[in-house]
Amino acid sequence: MQFLTLEVILNSLREVGSTVLYILVGTAFLEIVAYLWWKPLSTFSEWIDRGLKFLGKPVRHVISTLLIVGVVIFAVGSVGVGQNVSPLAPYWPFAIVAFLVATYISPNAVKIFHWRMRLPYMLLLPAIVGLMLLVIYPLLWELNVSFTNLNPRHFKSPDFVGFLNYVEVFTRPILKQVTFFPVLMRTILWTVVNLAFHVSGGMGLALLLNRKMRLRGLYRALLIFPWAIPQPIACLAWLGEFHFEYGFVNIALQRVGLAPVRWLTEPTANFAAMCITNIWLGIPFMMVIILGGLQSIAGEYYEAADMDGASPWQKFWQITTPLLQPVLTPAIILGTVWTFTNFNVPFFINQNELETSDTLVTALFRSAFQYFNLSSAAAFAFVNFGLLLIFAIFYIRITGVLKGVTE
DSSP states (O other): OHHHHHHHHHHHHHHHHHHHHHHHHHHHHHHHHHHHHHHHHHHHHHHHHHHTGGGOHHHHHHHHHHHHHHHHHHHHHHOOBTTBOOTTGGGHHHHHHHHHHHHHTSTTHHHHTOGGGHHHHHHHHHHHHHHIIIIIHHHHHHHHHTTBOOSGGGSSSOOBOTTHHHHHHHHSOSSSSOOHHHHHHHHHHHHHHHHHHHHHHHHHHHHHHSSOOTTHHHHHHHHTHHHHSOHHHHHHHHHHHTOTTTOHHHHHHHHTTOOOOOTTTSHHHHHHHHHHHHHHHHHHHHHHHHHHHHHTSOTHHHHHHHHTTOOHHHHIIIIIHHHHHHHHHHHHHHHHHHHHTOOHHHHHHOTTOOTTSOOHHHHHHHHHHTSOOHHHHHHHHHHHHHHHHHHHHHHHHHHTTTHHHHO
């Protein structure tokens, strides 16, 4: 038995080592190719720039943009689904040539491919290739799926259906009964409730820890402990605590004279259990971010406020809050995105798969992998992405946090 265990360990180490070796060899190959080809690219871009100066920058911008947009549309239309190969697949070399031409005729081509830029591109090239393979290609594939009727019946040869899946996201039930907008409203409520407690609880704990006190390091370590636990493990632990008969929560309620709550079967109670679990998990993150922001605020501001006779409440609103905005804005955006797309807590706490407790992410998961509505789920995913993108743009514009960067 020990020999088998040792053999399994050695095989695992061998596989991990071979994977790391392949990555290192591939990275070295990319760096060598980039170094050898950069000088011809730089020379060719300068030659193209001199030859096309008569077009003027606006015309070259338009041509480059049209070519790049055409390549993107071609890429979306040529991505195969399942075992189905698109008829556009043989024309990929022409798309690559069009992209290179668009890059070369751009007015910024000389700056982009200048010889002195070879080192930044050599450093970025492995990450660019990884993002193309692991992020860009799957996104293009999923975008292509959202315009087809891919499902178990049409898995090998799906048909193009246009925007039908996007229309059905808003008009037909996502699962069995619930439609999109009730789930959206529940997800927004879920995000607002959790984020409000995350920010207020994190702010309160950060203010308490941002002062001289004994065992402050121990308190920080204990308070950050929920964030350090893997979410699935924490969710399963809370799932046991919400048990109707043996869970700690109901036992504590009975000790104070209250009736036990059916946390896992009643819709409202189940949603509240989800919120309690996620609030417990999310407060430490906000506490750490806000505490770092508080420690970066110079004490002279508060000393000047004390000389002017400002109250603690005035110092908080007039000094602490404005100076924390550069820290709070990205933290709130991240917290909103993470809460809006949180999967572990709603999935594990909603043990009985109540549709009245599903958020957009868990509904998307059930639609794709329990009901196998693959194309509808792909369209549903892009709708969720659009909602988050609109929120991020709106919030950045309202807060004006990037004005100092762009001005």
